[in-house]
Amino acid sequence: MQGSLRQRYDSRTVQSIISLTFDDGLRCQFESALPILNSHGMRATFFLIANRNPTHDLWSGHTHDWWKIQWRDDDVAMLRQLVQDGHEIGSHSVTHHPTEMPKQPALEACESKKLIEGWIGTRVSSFCYPFYRSHAFLADAVKDAGYEQARGGGTQPLYEPGASYYAISDAARFDRFNVDCRQISKNEDVAGWLRPGYWHVLTFHAFGGIPVRSKSLLSRKAQRACASRNAQLRTSATDTPSTQHPLELEP
Numbered sequence: 001m002q003g004s005l006r007q008r009y010d011s012r013t014v015q016s017i018i019s020l021t022f023d024d025g026l027r028c029q030f031e032s033a034l035p036i037l038n039s040h041g042m043r044a045t046f047f048l049i050a051n052r053n054p055t056h057d058l059w060s061g062h063t064h065d066w067w068k069i070q071w072r073d074d075d076v077a078m079l080r081q082l083v084q085d086g087h088e089i090g091s092h093s094v095t096h097h098p099t100e101m102p103k104q105p106a107l108e109a110c111e112s113k114k115l116i117e118g119w120i121g122t123r124v125s126s127f128c129y130p131f132y133r134s135h136a137f138l139a140d141a142v143k144d145a146g147y148e149q150a151r152g153g154g155t156q157p158l159y160e161p162g163a164s165y166y167a168i169s170d171a172a173r174f175d176r177f178n179v180d181c182r183q184i185s186k187n188e189d190v191a192g193w194l195r196p197g198y199w200h201v202l203t204f205h206a207f208g209g210i211p212v213r214s215k216s217l218l219s220r221k222a223q224r225a226c227a228s229r230n231a232q233l234r235t236s237a238t239d240t241p242s243t244q245h246p247l248e249l250e251p
């Protein structure tokens with residue numbers, strides 16, 4: 001999802017390019033998908049929501065499923081390691097709420113960026129529009145907030161997006177703030193949609209089928225190391241989130 005991707009590859013020599021993206025910061029992604037990615041030397045973009053709710057879309061009744069990261073110290077340490085390993089962290093709004101977001105697009109775009117950058121200490125240049133749609137009401141706020149690109153989702157029906165691939169040789173027609181993607185289901189016929197000379201943007205949600213509650217995703221040794229490191233980092237101003245959003249819950 002990096003902006004310079006197209007300049008680095010030539011459609012005459014590359015069969016196709018695949019970008020892997022993961023939405024919502026679900027714990028199962030870090031527990032199950034991340035080790036697989038790392039073991040194969042593959043890198044991905046993780047779009048995270050900048051609130052401390054223990055589950056994703058808690059407001060819609062998901063109190064005992066859809067466990068997500070809560071930006072605890074051990075979560076932040078895991079994410080910092082993930083960035084060090086070459087993965088990208090992007091923003092996926094503050095509230096991820098269908099009626100709140102249209103009322104406060106600047107907060108969703110700008111505050112989520114500031115919060116995540118403050119927590120992790122890395123620049124966030126990619127945004128993902130929630131609910132798998134390229135929301136027009138958010139696009140201007142996302143540009144104003146300083147992002148370099150934004151990913152949406154497929155046209156209806158959701159699992160059969162019509163434009164989730166881009167000709168590598170046709171960069172002039174590419175809209176960086178309206179990147180479509182293909183939502184990956186359990187039974188993908190990769191050969192059925194893979195196109196030589198094209199860039200495919202894929203997205204994953206729940207991964208592995210096993211609920212992962214709010215246990216630490218780090219080994220005990222890594223937890224001790226990160227506790228020590230975070231104690232030092234907490235003294236730095238950049239480690240302190242600039243605001244507490246009303247929807248945030250303490251872990």
Ligand SMILES: [Zn+2]
Pocket residue numbers: 023024092096130131132
């Ligand atoms: Zn989402």
